[in-house]
Amino acid sequence: MARLGVEAFRYAPLVLLVIAWELAVRYGVISPNFLPEFSAVAGTLWALTLSLELPENLGISMYRQAAGFSLAVVIGVALGIGMARVRAVELAFRPLVTLWYPVPVVALFPVLVLILKLGDQLQITVILLGSILPVILSAYNAARGVDHYLAWSALSMGTSPERLLWKIVLPAALPGILSGIRVTLALSFVLLVASEQLGALGGIGAFTLSAGENGFYTGMFAGILTIGLVGFVADRLYLALIRRLLSWRDEE
């Protein structure tokens, strides 16, 4: 019970913000043309949920997000650890990673549309390309930073050099890799919505944009709220997962 109270208290500023929003619009501090009342947005959110318009678009988006994010994690971890452990892989990919680092992927959107055409593959590619770097870099740094005494201990207990990767490097690098993935998770939502607003067949970003363009402002804000909520829940779930996986870690 006490815990619940603390949790409630932590989100108190958010509740206050919502109340302030509602009152500010209702009493004319902010024009309803600029920002609809929170209650109106919540009502639209509910209606759009019942009509399945929001759930359907959200489903399309979540599929793209899950696919792009998973690809970024799998390829990024493999590349990062590969670069840390194999000289040839590092030589081949380091220049690419360095060059890629400052490029805003969204700027490449027109090119990607030409190559990939509209469809899920477009959003998935944007998310993959735009969010993979934090995974690569964190996996690379974490794998390089593995204490060599751990590796020596394992070798002297019969672990072959080939198995070191699975038995020692991966678990020892896991905390670093997981914190890089958290950045990628947040980025993947940004890229999802941005790429859907630049051009997509359906999805929550496209829905929000078209609602706004057609003057359906409560719908637009309902879409934004949904995106925010989903991103927030995803991050919380991910944090809970990290805590479970890293319960062994010594946090000083």
Place this chain on the structure above:
Amino acid sequence: MNAIAGSNAVKIRARGVTKRFAVRRRADVIAVDGVDLDVEENELLAIVGPSGCGKSTFLYMVGGFLEVSEGEILVDGRRVTGPGTDRGIVFQHFALFPWLTVRENILYGLRERKVAEAEREATTAELIALIGLRGFEDVYPKQLSGGMKQRVAIARTLAIDPEILLMDEPFGALDAQTRTVMQDELLRIWNQRKKTVLFVTHDVHEAVRLADRVVVMTARPGRIKAIIDAREAHAPDAANVRESPEIARKVNEIWEHLRDEVALAQRQEAVSSSGRGG
């Protein structure tokens, strides 16, 4: 200095062992220079020397973690080419696998060597009893004190039953009281399961208490300066090796050899750090 052993079987033989490290834009650093040493079977041999004298480097070469630049190291007459389960190692900072529990850490080597499950469990239970950590089996290393961590590290190494135990300043990270307890613990374990132990320390007193023979190394480049027999300082009653006038006398004898080397090592350190600063 004659470092060649007498009658007993030689377990580890080092001949002309030299280790050079390449340093960018400077002359190579010679860490170990032409060390000849025989370690007898079941002997507990300590190596003391000032910091940076290459004593740990020598140990890592015996472990097969570092390659020798010149010379050779033989274990049971076979040349060391890499790490092996015949040589277990214990490090100063324990190097426990933090993602494994106490039990899993001790099981690690047994699983890697595909020991049958019944035997694995029996060995692990026996070792946990030996190091007095019953009740801590399912705890992660982060929840253990330094002394307990080092016990687990020793048990983990003993699990694979290596013939040689390499110890790299194993008690250096522990407080003075825990260190004394752990030294007695090591003697107890060593008396129970005879092994050849190569023990690196900068603590002369610890070396005399524990070792049959103490090798004194010079400041960098590390060479053997003297080998002192410490057995005569030990009371015949092994449980009572603690303090005695003989131990103190031996410590003084070794310290006479070591004093100039420590001073030299400190000058080297001062020069190299001012070199880095400039």
